[in-house]
Structure formats: structure tokens, C-alpha cells
Amino acid sequence: MKIEQRIDEAVAPLREKIRDLELSLSQKYPPVKFLSEKDRKRILITGGAGFVGSHLTDKLMMDGHEVTVVDNFFTGRKRNVEHWIGHENFELINHDVVEPLYIEVDQIYHLASPASPPNYMYNPIKTLKTNTIGTLNMLGLAKRVGARLLLASTSEVYGDPEVHPQNEEYWGHVNPIGPRACYDEGKRVAETMCYAYMKQEGVEVRVARIFNTFGSRMHMNDGRVVSNFILQALQGEPLTVRMVRASVSVGTDVMEVHEMCSQGNPEEHTILEFARLIKSLVVSRSQIQFLPEAQDDPQRRRPDIRKAKMMLGWEPVVPLEEGLNKTIQYFSRELEHQANNQYIPKPKAARMKKGRPRHN
Numbered sequence: 001m002k003i004e005q006r007i008d009e010a011v012a013p014l015r016e017k018i019r020d021l022e023l024s025l026s027q028k029y030p031p032v033k034f035l036s037e038k039d040r041k042r043i044l045i046t047g048g049a050g051f052v053g054s055h056l057t058d059k060l061m062m063d064g065h066e067v068t069v070v071d072n073f074f075t076g077r078k079r080n081v082e083h084w085i086g087h088e089n090f091e092l093i094n095h096d097v098v099e100p101l102y103i104e105v106d107q108i109y110h111l112a113s114p115a116s117p118p119n120y121m122y123n124p125i126k127t128l129k130t131n132t133i134g135t136l137n138m139l140g141l142a143k144r145v146g147a148r149l150l151l152a153s154t155s156e157v158y159g160d161p162e163v164h165p166q167n168e169e170y171w172g173h174v175n176p177i178g179p180r181a182c183y184d185e186g187k188r189v190a191e192t193m194c195y196a197y198m199k200q201e202g203v204e205v206r207v208a209r210i211f212n213t214f215g216s217r218m219h220m221n222d223g224r225v226v227s228n229f230i231l232q233a234l235q236g237e238p239l240t241v242r243m244v245r246a247s248v249s250v251g252t253d254v255m256e257v258h259e260m261c262s263q264g265n266p267e268e269h270t271i272l273e274f275a276r277l278i279k280s281l282v283v284s285r286s287q288i289q290f291l292p293e294a295q296d297d298p299q300r301r302r303p304d305i306r307k308a309k310m311m312l313g314w315e316p317v318v319p320l321e322e323g324l325n326k327t328i329q330y331f332s333r334e335l336e337h338q339a340n341n342q343y344i345p346k347p348k349a350a351r352m353k354k355g356r357p358r359h360n
């Protein structure tokens with residue numbers, strides 16, 4: 001290898017570092033409203049570096065509040081909130097909610113938990129601990145400091161529903177020992193804990209049962225249907241259809257919730273329709289591949305959002321195709337980012353003298 005080429009290779013990572021440094025020095029934050037001391041809240045978001053949590057962080061920061069994000073980065077990523085790092089209203093703490101947390105806050109948005117089936121099934125005991133011990137810790141904090149707490153729950157509390165569409169009065173149909181139980185039952189007991197703290201200790205609680213979501217900042221390995229299909233279509237791989245049931249979306253709407261509400265897009269589509277739609281939006285040549293159904297996979301789900309509409313005036317505002325197109329753009333950029341980063345020369349292993357390595 002020529003000497004110039006070797007120098008170039010050695011200097012490339014330094015160039016990259018200088019560029020990052022320059023970027024961080026010239027960093028401008030998104031515009032933030034000014035709130036008086038009286039209106040400004042100190043808000044804790046557990047799981048605030050995740051897909052839904054980071055969008056909520058943006059909304060509350062831009063509204064002018066002080067936001068503390070707590071994340072253990074199992075599925076969350078620093079990249080999702082890096083545009084706020086250094087802002088005087090923002091703090092990022094690497095912490096696992098399974099351990100107690102002692103801080104002063106006015107409101108808690110408790111979102112910490114893996115949410116996609118592959119992620120929550122990866123370590124079911126940890127998923128249970130996060131949703132039970134983690135929720136107890138956050139409710140304990142809410143009680144101590146007099147904060148209001150919102151729990152991000154899930155339509156999975158309905159299990160494989162026998163009632164369609166699902167409203168808040170339906171108690172659900174969950175297999176308590178099946179592969180999804182760590183999440184379904186974990187969230188069910190988390191809801192139970194919220195209402196016990198409300199009744200016994202007077203803690204103000206809110207519960208949002210969020211249905212299947214997709215949007216920017218989803219992890220590439222999330223494994224939920226929309227991100228899987230988009231990535232497969234973009235990479236020309238077969239779209240893996242396991243089920244022909246209904247699914248729903250909330251795009252990236254940030255929701256305001258009071259009391260208990262089911263929230264999602266009541267527009268219902270089969271999984272095959274999603275596969276075909278995504279394939280055509282991506283203009284992909286991918287095939288559609290039919291796989292066997294997963295165990296305990298719910299047959300149909302659709303939220304009845306009448307209560308959310310009546311009490312909060314909430315309804316989804318992002319049309320399906322618009323949400324899908326934005327998500328497609330996001331994943332295309334992610335794939336590009338990944339491909340570009342592959343060209344950065346990896347640091348070479350330290351050269352060793354010939355002979356056996358010594359261990360001191």
C-alpha cells in the first residue's frame with residue numbers, strides 16, 4: 001500500500017471526529033417556548049430516549065418545560081434525543097427504573113419498557129421486572145413528591161380479544177403463561193398498581209392504552225410489522241406476512257391523556273393489505289412470503305376511541321399513507337447512515353510481537 005494511501009486511512013477517522021466536534025459546537029436547538037416559573041413543569045419521562053418517548057420529549061421541551069429523560073438504552077438510543085443535549089431545560093440520565101430514583105418532579109410519564117414482541121420476549125423476566133418493580137418505583141416517587149403519573153399501557157392488555165372493537169370496559173382475554181404474558185400481564189399489573197396508588201394513596205394517575213405504533217426513530221431491529229415491511233421492501237427482501245389480521249397505527253401523534261383511554265387509529269387493515277401498500281409506496285420488487293402464525297398472536301385489534309374523542313377531543317391526525325411515507329423516508333436515511341458508517345476504517349488491533357501474548 002502506498003504511503004499516501006496509508007496516511008489517508010489513518011487520518012479518515014480524525015476527520016470524522018473533527019466534523020462531529022464542529023457540528024456539536026455550532027449546535028442550534030429546536031425553538032422552545034418561554035414559560036414563566038409558575039407554568040413551567042419539571043417532567044420526568046422514563047423511556048424518554050425510545051421511539052414514542054423521544055417524540056414526547058420534543059413536544060414537552062418545545063412547550064417550554066424542564067424535561068428529565070431516564071433510559072437504560074435497552075431499546076432507546078441517545079441519538080433520539082441528542083438534539084437536546086446541553087440545553088438548560090434538558091437532562092439525560094442513564095438509569096434503569098428497576099432501581100429506585102430520587103428526584104424532584106411535578107409530572108411523570110412512565111414509558112420505560114420494551115414494546116415490540118421480539119424485544120419484550122428477549123428477556124421475559126426483565127420485562128416483568130421493568131413493568132412491575134419499575135412501575136412500583138415510579139408510583140412511589142409520584143407519591144413522595146406529589147407528582148401526577150401517566151402510564152403508557154398497551155392494547156395487549158386485551159390479549160386475543162373476544163370483543164371487537166375494544167373499548168375501555170372490556171377486561172381482556174390474556175393467556176397468563178403464554179409467550180406474550182411477560183408484557184401483557186406486566187402491563188396489566190402496572191395498571192392495577194396505578195389504580196391501587198390512586199385509591200389508597202391519592203396519587204393522580206392516567207393510563208393510555210396505545211395500539212400498534214410506527215414512525216420515525218423506531219429501532220431498525222424493532223421487529224414490529226410496519227418497520228419490518230418497510231426495511232424488507234427497501235432492501236428488496238421478501239415481506240414476511242405471518243397473519244392476515246387487522247392492525248392499526250397512531251403515526252407519531254403525541255397524545256394527551258386524562259383517565260384511562262384506548263388510543264390508536266380505528267382505521268382497520270389486514271396485514272396483507274399493509275404488505276401490498278408498503279411495497280407499492282416503496283416501489284419495491286420484493287416478494288410477499290407467507291410464514292406460519294406466531295403463538296398467541298391476536299387475531300384482530302381495533303381501538304374504540306369514542307371515550308378519547310369525547311373526553312380529550314383526541315383523534316388521530318396523520319393519515320396512514322402520510323405516516324408510512326414519513327417512516328419510509330426515515331428508514332431510507334437510517335440505511336444510508338448505516339452504509340456510510342461502514343466505510344469508516346475500523347481501529348486496527350494493536351500490533352503484537354511475535355510469539356505468545358503475555359498476560360500480566
Ligand SMILES: O=C(O)[C@H]1O[C@H](OP(=O)(O)OP(=O)(O)OC[C@H]2O[C@@H](n3ccc(=O)[nH]c3=O)[C@H](O)[C@@H]2O)[C@H](O)[C@@H](O)[C@@H]1O
Pocket residue numbers: 115116117153154155156210211212213223224225226228229240241242243245247271294297298301
Ligand atoms: O397491537 C398492539 O396493540 C401492540 O402492538 C404490538 O404488538 P403486535 O400488534 O403483535 O405487533 P406486531 O409485531 O407489529 O404484529 C402485528 C401483526 O403483524 C404480524 N407480523 C409481524 C411482523 C412481520 O414481519 N410479519 C407479520 O405478519 C404479526 O404476526 C401480527 O399479527 C406491541 O407489542 C405492543 O406494544 C402494542 O401495543
